[in-house]
Amino acid sequence: MLAASALAMDMWDQAVVKDNSAASTINQLQNGVWQTHDLEAVAGVADEDWYVVGQGIGRSYHVSVGELTGDVPISNADFLTLWDSTGTTLLMTAGSGTTGKSFRWIASITGSPRVCVKGSATTTSKSQYSIVFNETTLFCPRFNNAGTQVSVLILQNTITSSCDVTVYFFNEAGVLLGTYDATVDGYATLVLPAASVPNISGQKGSVKIANHCNLGSLKGKLVALEPATGFSFDTICETR
Structure with missing residues (x-):
């Protein structure tokens, strides 16, 4: 089902090219740069703010909404959602939250999905929030399992929640050699000898996580x- 578009009156809504639909928005979130918007409804129609985010295959991302004023409808299930580039296929809905919401994903394709933040029929120009997009992929510029050297990857999870990782090994020409999937428990350390991953012995290059x-x-x-x-x-x- 095609997501509906709606109109409100912050500066993105007053521009010639508006951010009220997946098709019309040209507001691309930049890595680590916060934006502040309002969710003013017009004639009882909930405002929708749509954003473009760029993603690359096999890389991970995080979108977070915070700095809320009190009447932002954060408890609504469709407050923060991720869609395909046309706004027709819902990819992800943010979980619960009272002071903010976020979601994280690993991209299966390269593309430009859309993020939508949706108000309610009663939100006003004072119903404001801030949003930020971050790439969370880790890049390690050098491993060496050639000759007499051996390499070991060490990952530390610094919080209580466990999380899943996918490790990609590339040779010096950028050709993918192999991958390794793991779950890192809260406060745990993952120690991964590169030689334990198939096709890595005798190789050197870089790592993406x-x-x-x-x-x-x-x-x-x-x-x-x-x-x-x-x-x-x-x-x-x-x-x-």
């Missing part, structure tokens, strides 16, 4: 060891 973890909660590094000398070389895994 897509995850369903809370924003900023997953930390990691790659340690390359030289057994003959005892030297080790740490590579920190970072988000972009």
Whole structure:
């Protein structure tokens, strides 16, 4: 079912090209940049604010809504949703929340899905919220399992909730060599010898880690060891 469009009066709604539908919006959320909007209803029609987000296959993302005024209808099931690029297929609905809502996903395709924040028939220009989009993929620029060196990936989950991760190993030419899926429990550490992943022995390159973890909660590094000398070389895994 095609999601309906609606009109309200913040600056995005007053522009020539409005943000009231998946088809019309050109408001693309940028990584880590907050935006503040209102949800003013017009003639009893709930306002809908639509956003474009860019995603790449095998990478992970997080959208969060917070900084709410008191009459924002955050308890509504359709307050924060993720759709395909046409706004016709519902991909995800945010879970429960009283002071904010968020959702996280790993992209199965490269594309430009839409995020929708929906008000109610009674929200006003003072019904305001802020929204932010973040890529949560971790990138580790170097592993080395060639020659006499061996590499070990270490991941730490810094919060109580467990989360799923997918680790991608690429050679120096950017060709995918292999993947590894795991669940990292709350406050747990995952220690993954690269050689334990099929097709990684004798290879060197980089690592990408897509995850369903809370924003900023997953930390990691790659340690390359030289057994003959005892030297080790740490590579920190970072988000972009």
